[in-house]
Amino acid sequence: MLLSQQKPLEEILSFLDGEKNIFILGCNGCAEASGTGGRPQVLEMKEALEKAGKKVTGFSVVDFLCQKALVQSRLRGKAKEVKAANSILAMTCGVGVQAVAAVSNKVTHPACNTLPLGGIRGEWQGSERCWECGDCVLDLTGGICPLTACSKFLLNGACGGTTKEGKCEVDPEMECGWRLIYEKLEKLGQLEKLRQIYEPKDHSKMMPPKGLRLSERWALEQGK
Amino acid sequence: MGLQESLASKKFVVTSEIGPPKGIHIQEMLADADLLRGRVEAINVTDLQSSVMRLGSLAVCHLLQEKGLEPILQMTCRDRNRLALQADLLSASVLGIENVLALTGDYASLGDHPQSKPVFDLDSVSLLSVIKTLETGTDMVGNPLSGAPKFFAGAVVNPGGNPVEAQIFKMEKKIKAGASFFQTQAVYDVGAFEKFMKRVAPLKVPVLAGIILLKSAGMARFMNKNVAGVFVPEPLIQKMAKTEDRVKTSIEIAADLIKDLKGLCQGVHIMPIGWESKVPAVLDAVKL
Numbered sequence: 333m334l335l336s337q338q339k340p341l342e343e344i345l346s347f348l349d350g351e352k353n354i355f356i357l358g359c360n361g362c363a364e365a366s367g368t369g370g371r372p373q374v375l376e377m378k379e380a381l382e383k384a385g386k387k388v389t390g391f392s393v394v395d396f397l398c399q400k401a402l403v404q405s406r407l408r409g410k411a412k413e414v415k416a417a418n419s420i421l422a423m424t425c426g427v428g429v430q431a432v433a434a435v436s437n438k439v440t441h442p443a444c445n446t447l448p449l450g451g452i453r454g455e456w457q458g459s460e461r462c463w464e465c466g467d468c469v470l471d472l473t474g475g476i477c478p479l480t481a482c483s484k485f486l487l488n489g490a491c492g493g494t495t496k497e498g499k500c501e502v503d504p505e506m507e508c509g510w511r512l513i514y515e516k517l518e519k520l521g522q523l524e525k526l527r528q529i530y531e532p533k534d535h536s537k538m539m540p541p542k543g544l545r546l547s548e549r550w551a552l553e554q555g556k
Numbered sequence: 557m558g559l560q561e562s563l564a565s566k567k568f569v570v571t572s573e574i575g576p577p578k579g580i581h582i583q584e585m586l587a588d589a590d591l592l593r594g595r596v597e598a599i600n601v602t603d604l605q606s607s608v609m610r611l612g613s614l615a616v617c618h619l620l621q622e623k624g625l626e627p628i629l630q631m632t633c634r635d636r637n638r639l640a641l642q643a644d645l646l647s648a649s650v651l652g653i654e655n656v657l658a659l660t661g662d663y664a665s666l667g668d669h670p671q672s673k674p675v676f677d678l679d680s681v682s683l684l685s686v687i688k689t690l691e692t693g694t695d696m697v698g699n700p701l702s703g704a705p706k707f708f709a710g711a712v713v714n715p716g717g718n719p720v721e722a723q724i725f726k727m728e729k730k731i732k733a734g735a736s737f738f739q740t741q742a743v744y745d746v747g748a749f750e751k752f753m754k755r756v757a758p759l760k761v762p763v764l765a766g767i768i769l770l771k772s773a774g775m776a777r778f779m780n781k782n783v784a785g786v787f788v789p790e791p792l793i794q795k796m797a798k799t800e801d802r803v804k805t806s807i808e809i810a811a812d813l814i815k816d817l818k819g820l821c822q823g824v825h826i827m828p829i830g831w832e833s834k835v836p837a838v839l840d841a842v843k844l
Contacts, residue, residue, distance in 0.1 A: 483663055484660060484674065484679070486679045488681035489681070489723075489725060490722050490726065492717060492785055493662075494718045501666075501782075502666065511722065514721070523721075523725070526722070526726075527728065529681055531682070532696075
């Protein structure tokens with residue numbers, strides 16, 4: 333289980349700046365349980381985007397956006413709507429956004445922040461991992477998380493430790509996360525995003541929110 | 557002339573570095589530093605190089621300063637969070653240390669305390685921003701400081717990065733964040749470095765090319781295999797393999813490199829890694 337919280341609409345609209353046509357993906361897994369990416373939220377988002385002058389080319393609510401194969405088959409079924417869109421808005425956790433970005437050639441924007449659960453987790457995620465940092469940066473990094481893909485969790489680009497083979501010098505088995513980000517942004521025509529300087533992370537957002545500890549998380553644990 | 561003035565005057569600038577010892581016996585290190593007196597503009601003092609716990613950079617910079625040598629304080633983001641880094645910058649300032657080289661730092665598991673918690677609360681870019689912010693008289697969250705410290709901040713770049721374009725994007729970010737000069741990873745392939753310099757020429761920032769003294773053919777092969785972005789061409793390895801006098805050949809190789817690099821960048825940064833005593837001979841050979 334990963335707990336997510338919708339980003340403020342202004343932030344989402346800033347991601348979509350200059351893009352007219354958007355395809356929305358919702359998730360019937362944790363995002364639905366969190367009330368951030370189920371069908372009702374997707375429909376609300378569609379309305380909000382249309383109000384802001386966007387055209388929603390289509391939407392789909394997939395059972396688990398963290399399942400790449402499932403996402404791929406769903407997107408295939410919606411090929412026309414996806415193709416007509418400039419980008420995909422993924423209303424899901426950080427794992428879901430990365431899975432969508434990994435299987436599609438569209439820019440994938442995160443609509444949510446993934447909140448820390450303090451160790452409660454009922455699954456082991458694949459290559460797309462989420463730090464639950466509470467302040468999702470996937471919009472700027474081609475849908476690949478620099479916190480989990482880079483050994484040093486660097487926010488401002490690769491260190492000097494990328495090997496000839498493109499691996500991380502810390503672990504020769506591991507791809508250099510920033511090389512992957514560079515290549516993805518290049519493919520998406522978004523290398524300009526590498527110019528943005530990230531502010532240091534706000535680590536206070538990485539503690540489980542008090543309110544959630546007292547209410548939602550407890551309710552989730554209790555199966556309510 | 558200090559480092560900042562020398563770089564501004566466009567002359568060819570030489571810096572070198574010393575590594576603090578693991579322990580408290582500092583005589584040898586200070587003697588090494590003395591050999592560089594009058595031969596280099598400034599001396600980098602490494603910050604727990606290779607992630608090995610040892611005497612700290614700040615104290616050694618202070619000792620050099622007291623001896624009338626100009627230090628460059630290397631600061632990595634590996635071991636200190638944003639409070640400690642800002643505090644150490646203030647400490648450097650009150651000790652009269654202005655040159656700071658902002659680095660991300662090697663990963664903790666590569667050193668002698670692989671059990672430690674790697675910090676990386678800031679990265680090299682955000683550390684440079686913090687340095688700039690402190691100079692305006694506030695800390696990084698905007699609280700006022702009593703007095704504004706003054707620094708001369710530099711950074712590093714790996715011309716052999718993979719892909720090098722990503723390194724250049726980051727280099728631009730570092731300049732935007734406040735880096736006024738760059739020292740590079742070791743250069744052995746002048747042709748490749750020339751291409752790199754052409755690409756970064758529009759950035760108009762002083763670049764000091766890194767020179768690591770080759771100690772043996774084995775060391776060269778080791779670096780080719782294990783040090784990201786370093787490439788020692790085979791002819792140089794052969795020279796080291798065939799020589800009767802490794803020191804002499806090493807000095808010749810370094811001197812030849814410096815001669816070739818002279819027209820390409822604003823200076824060199826010599827990393828002797830234990831061969832500090834050979835640096836004057838290298839500089840003699842190139843009449844610097």
